Amino acid sequence: MKYFLTGSFVTIIILIVLFGYRQNIFSTAEMPYDDEQIGLKDQITIHFSHVVAENTPKGIAAEKFAELVEEKSNGRVIVQVYPNGMLYNDNNEVEALLNNEIQMIAPTFSKMTNSLPSWQVLDLPFIIENNDQLKSVLSGPLSKKLLDELELMNIKGLTFWSNGFKQIASNQPITEVEDFEGKRVRMMSSNILKQQFRLLGAEPYASSFGDVYYDLENKIIDAQENTISNIYSKQFHTMENHITLSNHGILCYAVMMNEDFWNSLDADIQEVIIESLEEMQQWQYDQAEKINKENLEQLEMDETIQIYELSNAQKQQWQAKLQPIYEMYNNEVNSEYFDEILQELNKETFPPK
Numbered sequence: 001m002k003y004f005l006t007g008s009f010v011t012i013i014i015l016i017v018l019f020g021y022r023q024n025i026f027s028t029a030e031m032p033y034d035d036e037q038i039g040l041k042d043q044i045t046i047h048f049s050h051v052v053a054e055n056t057p058k059g060i061a062a063e064k065f066a067e068l069v070e071e072k073s074n075g076r077v078i079v080q081v082y083p084n085g086m087l088y089n090d091n092n093e094v095e096a097l098l099n100n101e102i103q104m105i106a107p108t109f110s111k112m113t114n115s116l117p118s119w120q121v122l123d124l125p126f127i128i129e130n131n132d133q134l135k136s137v138l139s140g141p142l143s144k145k146l147l148d149e150l151e152l153m154n155i156k157g158l159t160f161w162s163n164g165f166k167q168i169a170s171n172q173p174i175t176e177v178e179d180f181e182g183k184r185v186r187m188m189s190s191n192i193l194k195q196q197f198r199l200l201g202a203e204p205y206a207s208s209f210g211d212v213y214y215d216l217e218n219k220i221i222d223a224q225e226n227t228i229s230n231i232y233s234k235q236f237h238t239m240e241n242h243i244t245l246s247n248h249g250i251l252c253y254a255v256m257m258n259e260d261f262w263n264s265l266d267a268d269i270q271e272v273i274i275e276s277l278e279e280m281q282q283w284q285y286d287q288a289e290k291i292n293k294e295n296l297e298q299l300e301m302d303e304t305i306q307i308y309e310l311s312n313a314q315k316q317q318w319q320a321k322l323q324p325i326y327e328m329y330n331n332e333v334n335s336e337y338f339d340e341i342l343q344e345l346n347k348e349t350f351p352p353k
Contacts, residue, residue, distance in 0.1 A: 043078060044077045044078070045078050045079075045080055046078070046079045046080065046104055046261075047080050047087075047101075047102040048079050048081045048082065048102070048106075049082045049086070049087045049093055049096070049104070049105055050062055050081070050082070050105065051083075051085040051090045051208075051209050051210060052083065052233070053084060053233040054083045054084070055291075056163070056229045056230060056233050057162065057163045057229055057284070058163060058253050059083050061106075061161050061280070061284045062079075062081045063081060064283070065079060065277065065280060066079035066081055068276035068280060069272055069273060069276050072275060073269065077269060077272060077273075085209075087102060088105075089209070089210045090107055090108070090208050090209050090210070093107060097257075098153070098154060098258065100258045103257055103258050103261045106161060106253040106254065107254060108188055108251060108254075109146070109160070109254050110122075110123055110189070110190040110193060111188055111190075113192070114189060114190075114191075116146075116149050116152070117333050117334075118149065118333060118334040119146055119149070120192040120329060120333060121142070121146075121333075121341055122137075122250060123196075123249060124192060124249075124325060124329060124341075124350075125196055125249050125325065126318075126322070126351070127341065127342075129247075131289055133345055134162060134165075134285075135162070135285050136345070137344055138160040138285075140344045142344060146254075147159070150254070151259065154258075154260065155258065156257045156258070156259045156262040157256050158255045158257060158273070158277055159281065160252050160253065161255060161284050162252050162284065162288040163227045163229060163230070163251045163252060163288050163292075164227050164228070164229070164288050165227065165247040165249070165251070165292075166225045166226060166227055166246070166247075166249040166250065166251050167225070167226065167228060167231070167243055167244060167246055168223060168246050168248075169223060169225075169226060169240040169242070169243050170183065170185075170224075170242045170244070171222055171239065171241070171242065172222070173242050173306065173308060174223060174244050174308075175244055175308050175310065177201065178201070180200040180201040181202070182203070183202045183203065184202070184205045184223075185203065185204060185205060185223045185225065186205050186206075186212055186224035186225075187206055187224070187225060188206065189206040192328075192329065193225075193249075195328065196249075196322060196325060199321050199324060200318065200321055200322070201321075205220070207221075209230075212226075212236065213236065217239065224240070227292060228292045228296045229291045230251075231243065231299075232298060232299060233295070237302070241304050241305050241306060242305075242306050242308070243306070243307050243308070244308045244309075244310065245307065245308065245309045245310065246315075248318065255277065257273075323351055326338070
């Protein structure tokens, strides 16, 4: 037994030595470099968090941006997209960005108005009337001024993405101003939006986008303003089967990056990011329009959904109630921006007299 154990031990030692020799474990020569591993070490990852579904205008734009950046940087930069509030919701994503826990977000501009009140110029109801005007404003001089304001928060503003026009979804018909009376309407946290619904006779209720389904399910709210793509993708229409095509406001996203992270990037990488956003800008506008149109067509085929369109008389009724909002923004917030948006829209005054 003693000889057996000794023989086994010697055999194991011999096998280990032979294996080490074949694998060059004992060699003092340098191992060859693995180019792929070096590339991975130098690779830059941008964590991009957002709160909507992947099949929405913002969702597909984030994926398109990631593809372009990876392609243009030859794989040196990877944009990792986290949709549907997987990491953060729209109440805490800005804080996460400032802490560099994520590097990119694209919140609605309305969510930024508490920190940057002048941004409420884009929340003014009915002032932007069609998609051509919307694209003009989002890519015009005013949009650059708005993005530059983000520097005050240590954020790099990159561009705006569109999700088109907001409609009213509710559990009862809302077409006349009187229909708003006593209704609790979900909105984003913007003072202009709060005043908007108060002037219409409703009770404004600010909540996170991720809480809307819960709020509807538990009858905390009676209605909301949102785009068709968000209403459809999140299945809000299953509990709000009355949709008014009011086009009373716009819903757009400010694409932004942590400024310290941005400044840490080489100039050529910054150029890749800017080029990617510029290349896809018109495509993004077109996709937003296309998706909202397709989703509306799908809702129109649903016999359980009632869809209403504001008549000119009803629209004028809403606008008459909302007139104090324009005076409030012009007199108390930023008259320069109010004049500038009117100029970009080729309007002498608003609302028309």
